[in-house]
Amino acid sequence: MYLKxxxxxxxxxxxxxxxxxxxxxxxxIIPPAVTMGLYFVIFxxxxxxxxxxxxxxxxxxxxVPGLIIMSIITNSYSNVVSSFYSxxxxxxxxxxxxxxxxxxxxxxxxxxxxxxxxxxxGVVVTLVSLxxxxxxIHSFAVTLLIAVLTATLFSLAGLINAIFAKSFDDISIVPTxxxxxxxxxxxxxYSIEMLPEFWQNISLxxxxxxxxxxxxxxxLGVSDxxxxxxxxxxxxxxxxxxxxxxxLLHKGIGIKK
Amino acid sequence: MNALEIKNLRKTYSNGxxxxxxxxxxxxxxxxxALLGPNGAGKSTIIGISCSLxxxxxxxxxxxxHDLHKKPRQAKQHLGVVPQEFNFNxxxxxxxxxxxxxxxxxxxxxxxxxxxxxxxxxxxLWDKRREMARNLSGGMKRxxxxxxxLMHHPKILILDEPTAGVDIEIRRTMWAFLQKLNQTGTTxxxxxxxxxxxxxxxxxxxxxxxxxxxxxxxxxxxxxxxxHECLVLNLKTSLKTVPQLEAYPASLIxxxxxxxxxxxxxxxxxxxxxxxxxxxxxLSMRNKSNRLEQLFLDLVxxxxxxxxxxxxxxxxxxxxR
Numbered sequence: 001m002y003l004k005x006x007x008x009x010x011x012x013x014x015x016x017x018x019x020x021x022x023x024x025x026x027x028x029i030i031p032p033a034v035t036m037g038l039y040f041v042i043f044x045x046x047x048x049x050x051x052x053x054x055x056x057x058x059x060x061x062x063x064v065p066g067l068i069i070m071s072i073i074t075n076s077y078s079n080v081v082s083s084f085y086s087x088x089x090x091x092x093x094x095x096x097x098x099x100x101x102x103x104x105x106x107x108x109x110x111x112x113x114x115x116x117x118x119x120x121x122g123v124v125v126t127l128v129s130l131x132x133x134x135x136x137i138h139s140f141a142v143t144l145l146i147a148v149l150t151a152t153l154f155s156l157a158g159l160i161n162a163i164f165a166k167s168f169d170d171i172s173i174v175p176t177x178x179x180x181x182x183x184x185x186x187x188x189x190y191s192i193e194m195l196p197e198f199w200q201n202i203s204l205x206x207x208x209x210x211x212x213x214x215x216x217x218x219x220l221g222v223s224d225x226x227x228x229x230x231x232x233x234x235x236x237x238x239x240x241x242x243x244x245x246x247x248l249l250h251k252g253i254g255i256k257k
Numbered sequence: 258m259n260a261l262e263i264k265n266l267r268k269t270y271s272n273g274x275x276x277x278x279x280x281x282x283x284x285x286x287x288x289x290x291a292l293l294g295p296n297g298a299g300k301s302t303i304i305g306i307s308c309s310l311x312x313x314x315x316x317x318x319x320x321x322x323h324d325l326h327k328k329p330r331q332a333k334q335h336l337g338v339v340p341q342e343f344n345f346n347x348x349x350x351x352x353x354x355x356x357x358x359x360x361x362x363x364x365x366x367x368x369x370x371x372x373x374x375x376x377x378x379x380x381x382l383w384d385k386r387r388e389m390a391r392n393l394s395g396g397m398k399r400x401x402x403x404x405x406x407l408m409h410h411p412k413i414l415i416l417d418e419p420t421a422g423v424d425i426e427i428r429r430t431m432w433a434f435l436q437k438l439n440q441t442g443t444t445x446x447x448x449x450x451x452x453x454x455x456x457x458x459x460x461x462x463x464x465x466x467x468x469x470x471x472x473x474x475x476x477x478x479x480x481x482x483x484x485h486e487c488l489v490l491n492l493k494t495s496l497k498t499v500p501q502l503e504a505y506p507a508s509l510i511x512x513x514x515x516x517x518x519x520x521x522x523x524x525x526x527x528x529x530x531x532x533x534x535x536x537x538x539x540l541s542m543r544n545k546s547n548r549l550e551q552l553f554l555d556l557v558x559x560x561x562x563x564x565x566x567x568x569x570x571x572x573x574x575x576x577x578r
Contacts, residue, residue, distance in 0.1 A: 004363065012361060015360075257305065
């Protein structure tokens with residue numbers, strides 16, 4: 001009974017979340033498609049046509065996986081951070097706190113909502129990329145696995161940000177000052193082999209590098225880091241952030257007086 | 258078994274403010290209970306802790322025999338809450354708000370839609386079911402929150418000032434709805450600033466002030482403490498001076514309005530006999546203030562007086578030493 005009730009509650013949160021971002025699709029689904037379309041035109045076609053191949057792939061083909069995973073990262077994060085913070089801000093989080101839902105169910109529901117948006121945007125950006133190039137996916141299973149794990153990780157990060165946020169400004173600080181630099185420096189537009197050795201070593205401390213390269217391995221079969229290392233690092237971060245989220249929800253930090 | 262039992266509940270906020278100083282309260286199943294108190298007395302803190310919105314400092318909250326801290330899932334299942342502030346998603350259609358709420362309690366969507374229809378019809382919101390909640394009027398929003406709180410058929414319904422800002426007609430409709438709900442066995446706990454509301458609806462009452470329960474008894478017992486009432490008489494003819502009404506102290510508000518104090522057990526007939534003798538004709542009569550309001554004010558004033566005396570005695574003792 002307990003599991004069944006929680007599964008129903010989980011479905012409710014997921015449906016609510018999907019309906020939420022679907023209702024405002026012009027704000028949530030279309031902008032990443034437009035932005036990534038511009039990246040494909042400017043970096044892929046105009047500038048990329050002047051550059052040499054990387055790992056035997058044209059520059060356009062090389063950046064497609066990076067741009068798709070970048071959209072997944074940004075959208076899974078921003079879905080959870082904005083939805084959960086707005087739930088807090090408008091006090092409808094009280095609906096959840098008063099009800100007998102387990103904290104794990106709340107967490108799973110919001111993270112699934114973030115993953116859903118991340119993957120939908122990922123598919124849309126992939127479709128946009130087909131206007132510029134034809135990519136044969138090297139391993140569909142690895143591509144999907146890395147996409148789901150990455151979206152899960154950034155949804156969890158978004159939830160932590162939302163829990164601590166006290167204003168709408170607070171939910172844009174992390175994406176602007178942490179997420180964007182890490183993503184841009186995570187090998188979306190280049191292979192770290194192109195960097196001097198010192199910066200190559202520094203780049204290895206950037207967790208986003210492993211997500212970008214894991215995803216690139218799935219799509220193209222080439223990577224700067226080993227796939228196993230990438231998967232282990234992402235799962236390690238998921239376990240760590242997931243535990244932090246559950247602890248914060250249990251203590252009521254940022255959501256209860 | 259009590260519907261709600263609160264044992265030695267304490268709450269000190271992070272700024273050091275002690276909102277609850279060891280509150281004990283027992284509310285029986287099927288009761289219609291009023292929790293009254295001035296602003297900042299601790300009412301909302303009690304409700305917030307009982308609804309898991311505020312963390313307690315110490316003490317216990319037991320809902321239908323389940324300790325809220327030890328068995329939150331079982332305890333929360335019995336509780337429905339109508340908060341003071343609107344706390345639903347204003348960008349969702351109202352039917353969806355209800356269906357989601359049911360889902361949080363493990364009720365499948367098909368069943369949730371059926372229940373939503375029942376409550377939306379009962380609370381006269383059915384025609385608005387596809388409307389975004391932000392488009393509803395204040396009264397409709399209050400009714401929506403009542404419908405939402407009932408979706409999982411709770412045994413206890415807590416209403417925190419449910420009729421605040423609602424016009425008198427809707428208020429009375431809501432009273433009738435709540436009375437009917439109480440008759441079906443739902444325990445109702447009400448906080449309100451409309452003391453007339455508490456007097457009309459509630460069987461038992463507790464008054465809280467400065468984090469302590471200062472009165473916990475039946476409504477009848479409380480009202481029996483009333484020593485005198487003040488009546489306002491509208492007169493047919495004008496009076497220039499205050500008439501001598503023997504044992505009834507009187508004062509003139511204006512030429513045609515007379516205020517008379519009457520002891521609780523005194524007969525009104527005697528007063529009217531005196532008025533008739535003085536050829537004063539009365540057109541209509543009303544209580545100056547709500548009876549409960551007077552008692553409430555007296556009790557809170559008395560409590561403040563006792564505390565002030567306590568603190569000043571303390572100061573005197575320090576000086577004596």
